[in-house]
Amino acid sequence: MSLAKPAMRGLLGKRLRFHLPIAFALSLVAAAAFKYGVTEPRKQAYADFYKQYDTTKEFNNMREAGVFESVRPTGK
Amino acid sequence: MAHPSQLGFQDAASPVMEELLHFHDHALMIVLLISTLVLYIIVAMVSTKLTNKYILDSQEIEIVWTVLPAVILILIALPSLRILYLMDEINDPHLTIKAMGHQWYWSYEYTDYEDLGFDSYMVPTQDLVPGQFRLLETDHRMVVPVESPIRVLVSAEDVLHSWAVPSLGVKMDAVPGRLNQTAFIASRPGVFYGQCSEICGANHSFMPIVVEAVPLEHFEKWSTMMLEDA
Numbered sequence: 070m071s072l073a074k075p076a077m078r079g080l081l082g083k084r085l086r087f088h089l090p091i092a093f094a095l096s097l098v099a100a101a102a103f104k105y106g107v108t109e110p111r112k113q114a115y116a117d118f119y120k121q122y123d124t125t126k127e128f129n130n131m132r133e134a135g136v137f138e139s140v141r142p143t144g145k
Numbered sequence: 146m147a148h149p150s151q152l153g154f155q156d157a158a159s160p161v162m163e164e165l166l167h168f169h170d171h172a173l174m175i176v177l178l179i180s181t182l183v184l185y186i187i188v189a190m191v192s193t194k195l196t197n198k199y200i201l202d203s204q205e206i207e208i209v210w211t212v213l214p215a216v217i218l219i220l221i222a223l224p225s226l227r228i229l230y231l232m233d234e235i236n237d238p239h240l241t242i243k244a245m246g247h248q249w250y251w252s253y254e255y256t257d258y259e260d261l262g263f264d265s266y267m268v269p270t271q272d273l274v275p276g277q278f279r280l281l282e283t284d285h286r287m288v289v290p291v292e293s294p295i296r297v298l299v300s301a302e303d304v305l306h307s308w309a310v311p312s313l314g315v316k317m318d319a320v321p322g323r324l325n326q327t328a329f330i331a332s333r334p335g336v337f338y339g340q341c342s343e344i345c346g347a348n349h350s351f352m353p354i355v356v357e358a359v360p361l362e363h364f365e366k367w368s369t370m371m372l373e374d375a
Contacts, residue, residue: 080195088189096181100174108170115163119332124291128334128360135276136336139288139357139367 146281146338147311155312158337158358159329162314164228172221179217236328238296242287246299246306246319246341249348253287261372267351281338283355288368290361291334299325304346310339310356318343331358 076083133142147155157163190198200206243254247264255261268282289295299308301319309316310329317327331337339354359367 081198081200084189084193084195088185092182092185092189095185096178099181100178103170103174103177108167108174111170112167115157122333124334124360128291131334137357137359138286140359140363 146278157314157332158312158335159314159332161228161232161329162312163332164231165314168224168228171224175217175221236294236296238328239293240289241296241298242289243298243300244287244308244319244354246301246303246308246345246352248303248346249341249352251283251287251306251308251341251352251354253285255368259368259372261368261375263371263375265355267353278338280351281340281353281355283353286336286355286357288357288359288364289331290364291331291358293361294328294330296326296328299327305343306345306352307342308339308354309342310337310354312337313339313356315339316342331356334358334360 131137132140135142154162154166154169157166240255241257243256245252245254250264250266252262252264263285265283265285265287267280268277268284270279273279273282297308297315297317299317299319300323301321303321305321306319307316308319308327313329313331315327315329317325319325335358337356337358339356341349341352341354343349345352
């Protein structure tokens with residue numbers, strides 16, 4: 070007939086033991102998401118850009134577009 | 146240059162700026178880690194019916210929240226110091242240019258071989274042609290050879306100024322009576338914009354910096370032409 074005595078101690082500790090691992094795990098997931106969603110793609114984008122970069126070709130394109138003041142487009 | 150609604154840095158045009166970009170991403174990742182942790186804990190602590198929420202002492206948690214921040218700080222400090230020393234390496238410049246700040250324009254002196262010097266005033270808004278950028282264009286650009294280490298000696302003739310070009314990862318205070326040195330390598334040809342970065346009077350916002358990186362042969366032709374025009 071008598072009810073079980075409810076837990077009266079260690080309630081905060083129980084809450085912390087439940088939530089802190091989740092908090093750490095979520096923050097690590099957020100950091101990993103940023104690393105693999107932003108940091109690594111950005112590094113790869115710069116590496117890919119310079120791997121195929123032809124300085125002369127790009128310079129000539131910019132020159133013909135009239136971007137520079139020290140060098141006018143050919144024919145001008 | 147910056148573009149509307151831009152949130153991050155401008156695209157890097159020098160190796161140092163690329164390193165700074167990646168370091169910023171690393172530091173921001175750590176900030177995100179800490180912010181997520183703290184936000185979760187705040188929500189967990191605020192959304193509870195428990196009335197006795199205050200731990201009086203616990204050796205374990207004290208050790209954790211002492212050691213973990215120390216480790217995080219080391220993870221930030223090591224790449225930071227690496228870049229700091231990278232920026233200070235002996236860089237054997239191919240060219241030295243003096244950038245002098247005045248109220249309210251920059252002047253550039255190329256004195257390695259001949260005496261070439263010119264002033265660089267902002268192009269007023271009413272004189273812009275279509276395609277030019279408001280408050281960023283100058284009448285004479287600082288032309289440099291691409292993929293060459295350039296040393297810039299920065300000083301000022303009157304009050305404090307600061308010579309800054311974000312895409313090259315360069316900012317150096319121009320102090321009257323003092324010669325500050327900075328260096329950069331333009332990784333690719335192009336036009337790179339900056340603005341004075343130290344309050345210097347009424348027209349502080351109207352003395353921009355424009356660096357034009359071109360292949361060496363074109364730089365040589367330009368400097369010959371500038372000397373003839375002088």
